[in-house]
Amino acid sequence: MRGPHCPPPLPLPPRIDPSAISDFDFRRVLVTGHYRHDQEMLIGPRMRDGEQGYIVVTPLERKDDPGATILVNRGWISKKHQDQKLRPEGLPTGEVTVEGLLREPWKKNMFTPENRPDKGEFYFPDVKQMAELTGSQPVWVEQTMNPDYFTTLEYEQKGVPIGRPAEVNLRNNHAQYIFTWYGLSLATSIMFWLVVKKPPKDITRRVRMNKNW
Template sequence: MSTSAPRRGRQAADEPGFTSLVDNPPELVRSGRKHGPGLIILAIIPVTAFILGTWQVQRLKWKTELLAKCEDRIVREPLPLPPRVDPDAIVDFDYRRVWTEGHFRHDQEMLIGPRMREGEQGYMVVTPLEREGGEGSTVLVNRGWISKKVMDQSKRPDSLPTGKVRVSGLLREPWKKNMFTPDNKPERGEFYFPDVRQMAALTGSQPVWIEQTMDPDYFQVMDFETRGIPIGRPAEVNIRNNHAQYIFTWYGLSIATSIMFWLVVKKPPTDIARRVRMNKSW
């Protein structure tokens, strides 16, 4: 008696157009979103830094021209200060050397500070200078720095000349207060920054500011400090010019972030970020 093997049913592999999953190569794809909002921010940074660097180039040109003008004014012969000065014209004479004569009004003296000098705390002495041009010809003179130890006038009689004096110095544009400086309190005699117009109104002076100058002689400076005589500033331009440093910083940031942006965009997917997309075409 003969026995035959059971007949198996027809399988999918028997179809002539069958393709197995093994035969069909998997497709490698990146999982998740390809780029997020962080990439947009990273793209904005180098553009913004480049714009700021270009702006600093323009600022450097402007500051260089301003320094050249001020240095040219400071080397010229001093001009006699006229009895009346147009406050709006001072900007065209900033750092111009001038001289004038008059009597100091020590009863209207104002101390601005604190101000540090070589590690010691002190004040700037501002005194109205009453001139012979009649009423309204008084100007404000920044006589220089004194130590806090002699802020009381009774401790520095040598700093209070009573006769006619000749003042030589720099005509300066009114100061600008920064956001970190507190407001003056003139009713209490407290001044933290030289508000020229405010001080002129308090003393009946013109809003004209002269910085008295002196040659930087070490022994004379020591003598003045001991006797409480205000130490004037040297006749030099002290305008800060850091724009070249800012240009390097902004352009450097633009280049660095541009490289980071390119690396992020061109970075290949990692093994963890890959998956096999299931092929359902069979």
């Protein structure tokens, strides 16, 4: 469910230019594929409402092109559901369609340990590292959802990842807010497809130099 000020999501192109993602941070997207639960990564510990848990990151293999796999931040689960065997309802099989935000993930700070992928320990989302580990594109989509209170409790009990809300507070950055939520003009949509799909360098350069889009 989307709020009244949320633009409709755009289909995510199969192949994405990672250098263009910063230009489309918080862009709402739709992407379809199959989750690779065998390559799941848990980032944590992460707290939610005073309870310790993890962020579930799962590669999503695109329907017609395995090479177009991306990384999906599916949301938070409690620590007691760390083992996949304890949360079968949180491991959907078959084709799924994810609605979320194309994002640049948060960065580690000086107190955050380095990831130890050889031991399956991740403390922050190093997208390039995770992409290389799973054979994915270095593209990060944060799944969004707006479950009611009782549905959220049910998800937590069953180990279904709880995604982030679709609405975003950009802390009074009005220009970014307007671009993110109201930039639905034809020009913006064309820009999204041209830049993210790795167009020829001359087209990319012309599009990025046009600051009025």
